[in-house]
Amino acid sequence: MIGALATLLVCQLLGEVAARGLGLPVPGPVLGMALLFALLLLRGEGADAAGTPLGTTVDALLGNLGLLFVPAAVGVVVYLPVLAREWAPISCAILGGTLAAIAVTGLLAQALLRRLG
Structure with a gap:
């Protein structure tokens, strides 16, 4: 779970750095999400990450999505x-x-x- 959280946060950080560094009009988390998607495609998981540690962590985060509001x-x-x-x-x-x-x-x-x- 720690590794999966680290992966999510690193992708968000890289997206934020890219957005600010390149002056793009796209939010950093959106670029981070695209980076995470590309990473999943390269690893061969794609949309089938349900049983992986990343999928389990994301499911737990989505279960508590109301707190993010x-x-x-x-x-x-x-x-x-x-x-x-x-x-x-x-x-x-x-x-x-x-x-x-x-x-x-x-x-x-x-x-x-x-x-x-």
């Missing part, structure tokens, strides 16, 4: 006056982003289904 909730409470003052643009951004994501997902699903069928 605590810092976000604290951030919302800290910025409550700003949210109360700027509720209209924030609501429009959330609604617009959600509708755009749904539309893009639908269009992509249609394109992929046309391609397969």
